[in-house]
Amino acid sequence: MKKFVNDPKNYVPEMLEGLALANPDTLRYVPDYNLIMRADAPRADKVSIIQGSGSGHEPAHVMAVGPGMLDAACPGDVFAAPPTDYVYETIKLLGTPKGVLLLVNNYTGDRMAFDMAQELAEAEDVNVRTLFIDDDVSVQDSTYTVGRRGVAGNFFVMKAVGAAAERGADLDEIYRIGEKVNSVTRTMGMALTACTPPAKGAPLFDLPADEIEMGVGIHGEPGRRRVKLMPADEIVDELLDAVVTDLPFESGDRVALMVNGLGGTPISELYIVYRRAHNQLADRGITVGRNYVGEYCTSLDMAGASITLVRLDDEIESLLADPAEIAIRVF
C-alpha cells in the first residue's frame, strides 16, 4: 500500500490532528469523540449544522467546517459511519437554543447512528432535525433498496444550509432549504481505478487496466456497470446523460455544475471533463450559472470523477454565493 500512513488505525485521528494544527485559531479537534468543530461554536444565536459520515471523503466533511458552512463534522473511521455515541456527544457539544441540524448521507450505517443519537439527544431536550442527502442517480431508488446514496451533491446542501444558518434562519427554515437543495441536486460518478483503504492495505476491488466502473459509490461500492475504458468525452456524456435525464434538467434551466475528483485524479483532467460537460449542457440549452471543479467528496485515492448538477433558483444561487471560510484554501 503506497500511502502516507503510520498505523492504519491512526489514519483518521492523525489526519484530524494535522487539520487542527493547521487551523489553530478556527478549528478545534476533540479526540474523545473524533470531532472537528468551529472554535467559536456553538453560538446561541445560530442553528448548529453538523455533518457526519465515514472518513476517506476529504475534504468532506471535516475540511468543510467553518463560518458559512459546518459547525462540526463527526467522522467515523474510513468508510464507516461514526459510532452512535460520538454522534450523540457531538450533538450535545453543539446544542444551541436555536437547535441543531444533522446532515446525513443516505447510507444504512449513517442513518442508524444518527437516528439513535437524535433520539438520545432529544431525550435531553436538544432540538434536533435530521436531513438525509441522496443525490446519486446511479442507484435506482426502490423499496428493495435503501434508496439513493448521498455523494458529492452534499456539498451544495452544506453550503446552502450553512449560509442560511449564518444569516440567522431558524431550524425549520434551514431544513426547508436543505431539502429543497437536495431535491434539485443529482450526481453520478465513475471510477478509473479502485481505492485502497489503509486498514485493508490493498485495492478495494479489482478493476482491470482496460475497464472502468460507471456509477461507482464513494466507498468503492460497485456501480451500474463495468465497461471498457473510453475517451474522456464519452465518459462525460454517459455521466451527464444519466444526471440530466434523472431530475430531469431541461432547456432553459440554470444550473450549478460540479466536476468532483475522487482523490487520485489531477485537476488538469477535471478541467478536460469540465470542458465537455459545459459544452454538452450548452447544447442542451442548459446554462451553467456557477461551476465547481476540484475535489469536494473523494473516495480516498480513487482515480475517477463525478458530475453534479443543481437546478438553481434565486434563493439557492444567493445562498451558494455567500461567503464561507473553511480549511481548504489557497492562502
Next chain:
Amino acid sequence: MKKFVNDPKNYVPEMLEGLALANPDTLRYVPDYNLIMRADAPRADKVSIIQGSGSGHEPAHVMAVGPGMLDAACPGDVFAAPPTDYVYETIKLLGTPKGVLLLVNNYTGDRMAFDMAQELAEAEDVNVRTLFIDDDVSVQDSTYTVGRRGVAGNFFVMKAVGAAAERGADLDEIYRIGEKVNSVTRTMGMALTACTPPAKGAPLFDLPADEIEMGVGIHGEPGRRRVKLMPADEIVDELLDAVVTDLPFESGDRVALMVNGLGGTPISELYIVYRRAHNQLADRGITVGRNYVGEYCTSLDMAGASITLVRLDDEIESLLADPAEIAIRVF
C-alpha cells in the same frame, strides 16, 4: 492509461479550454499561443507577471492566473517548456509601460525559451526581467549541473510578486522581492508512485510496490535515492531534515510551511504529513506562521508530496496575506 483524456495531443488545449469556460468573466484563453491570461490584462498601471513552464503541474501555473497573482501563464505541452515563439507572443500581449516580469523555474528548456523570447521582446522595446526559481534541495547545485530545479516553492514567489505588482510596485522592486522570496524558500519532494504522461500512456518510470523515490523531480526525474517504503512520519522526517538543514532554518525562525500533493495523493494523507512536519518544526523551535496544505505544483497523477519552507519576515508575510483571486476555489 487510466485518465480522462481524448487525443493526448489535445490534453493541454482541452484543459485550457475547460479552464476558460469555467471562468468566462476573469480568464481568457488564447489558443494560438496556448496562453491563459487575465481578461483585464494588461493594465498600464501595473507590471505584468508571467509564469511559463511545462504543463502537468496544475494548478501551477494556468490556475494561478488572476488578481493578486499571475497576469498570464504560458504553458508548454506536458513536461515540456513552451516554444520560444509562444513565450515571445505572450510577452508582447502582456507588455505594459511598467514592464513585464517573467517567472521561470530553473530548467534548461525553460531557461532557453525565456532567454530567447526576452531577447526578441527587448528588441521591440518591451521592458522585461526574468527571475529564475530554484527551490529544490534534492539536487545539488554545482558547476556540473544546471543548478537546482524550481518546484512547489514557485507558489510563494508568484504570490509575493503578484501582491507587490497589485500594490503598484515597479519592476525592479518586484524583482527584488521575488529574488528575496526565492532565496529563503526550500523544497524537497518524494514519489510513492510514478506519473503517467498522456502522450506516453504508461508510467514514466518503474517504482516497485515496496519502494519510493526520495527527492523526485516534478517531471518524474529520478531523485536522490530509492528506498524501501516507510511510514509517513519517517518520510516526513527525511524530507524535512533535508529542507531545514539546507538554508538552514533555525530555532526562532518563523516560516510558511507547505505540504504539496503531487496529484495522486488525497488531502487526507497530506494532513497526516502536515501533522508530523508541524510537530517536528515545533521541536526544532521553528514556528509555523502560515501553512498551505493541498495541491500547488503537481506532477500529473503522481502519488507523493513535497514539503516547502519559506523563512518569513514582515514584508514577505504581508505579501502572502494579501488577497488573490484565482481559478482554484471552493465557491
Next chain:
Amino acid sequence: MTSPSSANLEFVVRTIAQTAVDNERAFGELDAVVGDGDFGYSLARGFEIVLADWDSFDRTEASGLLQKIALTISKRVGGTSGPLWGTAFLRASAAVKGKTELTGEDAVAMLRGAAEGIKKRGNSDVGDKTLLDALVPMTDAIAERLAADPATPAPEVAKVAAGAARAAADATTSMQARRGRASYTGERSVGSPDAGAVAVAVMAERVAQTWPGSASS
C-alpha cells in the same frame, strides 16, 4: 441440556469477541466483494476493547454483562455494524433481565431478541441477504433441537448451531442483497455470500469447536 451457566455465556461471548479480532482481515475481504471492505475492521475495533476491558466488567449477572458489551460496541464500533450489533447485544440483555441461571430456552430467547432488534434497527428481515440469514436459521435449529430433546448437552447444541449457521451463510451466496451497502449493486450481489452472515457462521463454528470439554476442542 445442562443449563448454559454464566460461565458458558462468558465463554460464548469471549469466543465471539476473539473470533472477530482474529478474522479482521477475512471479514473485511468478504465485505469488499460488494460492500466497502470495513466490516472486519469495525467489528475488530469494538471487540478488541471488549477483550481488553473484560476483567473490569461485572460478570455476576448475564444481563448486565451483555448490556456492558452493547454499550462498548455502540461507543466504539461505527458503520452499520455498530448500531446493529450494539442493538443485538442490548436486546439479548433484555431477554434475560433478572435471571441468574440461564437455560436453553434463555439462549434461544437471547438470540431471538437479538434478531428482532436487528430487524427493527435495520428495517430488514430474513431474505434480505444480511447476517439475519444466518442468525435466524441458527436460532431456529437450536430451538428445534431443544424442543426434540431438552436434555441435549450444550456442546451438542453448539454443533447443531454451527452446522445450521454455516449452511445458511453459504446459502446467502445465491441471494440478492436488499439491505445494506451491498444492495446498491443489485444483481451483482448474487454470487458471493453476505459478510455478516459468514461472520455469524464462523463465530458459531468457533464456539462449537472450542466448547470446553467438547470432543473437537
Next chain:
Amino acid sequence: MTSPSSANLEFVVRTIAQTAVDNERAFGELDAVVGDGDFGYSLARGFEIVLADWDSFDRTEASGLLQKIALTISKRVGGTSGPLWGTAFLRASAAVKGKTELTGEDAVAMLRGAAEGIKKRGNSDVGDKTLLDALVPMTDAIAERLAADPATPAPEVAKVAAGAARAAADATTSMQARRGRASYTGERSVGSPDAGAVAVAVMAERVAQTWPGSASS
C-alpha cells in the same frame, strides 16, 4: 564526392523529419529513463509540421529552406529540444547563406554551425552526454573522410556518418550527464545512452540506408 545538391539536402532534411515522426515513442522511452519522457513527443510535433508544410516551403535556396525549418521548430517545439534544434537549423542555414550549389565542405560547415549553436544555446560541450556527443564525432568523421578522399560518393559519406554517429551514441551509455534534465540524477544517468545522441544516430542511419541509389535502400 559529388556535391550534395539541393535535392540531397531536401532528402536529408525530410528523412530527419520522417525519422523523428516515426520514432516518437522510441525516443520518448529513451528520455524516460533518466529524463521526463517527452523528447520524442516534442520532436515529432515539430517535424510533423515540417512534413505537412513541406510543399509550401520555398526550396529554391538551401539557406532559406533551413531557416524556414528553424522557425517552424521554434514556433512549435517546446522543451529543451525546441530552442536547441531550432538554433541548430538556424546556424546550419547561416553556414550556407547565399550558396546555390552545396559541396561536401558545406555539409561539414552546416553541421559544425549546428553544433556550435547548440553549445552556445545549451551552455554545453562534448562530454556532457547530450546530442553533441553524437553530432560532433559524426561531423568529425565526415570531415576526415572528405579530407582523405574529396571524391567520396555521397552515399558512402552517409554510411561513414551513420557508423560514427552510432558508435558515439552508444558510447554515451558510460557517460555521466552534466547538462539537461538527466544531469539531476548524477551517477544514476550512467548506464543508459542519451536520448538526443541516439536520435542523431538513428537519423543518420536512416539517411544512409535510404540514400537514393544507395545499395541498401
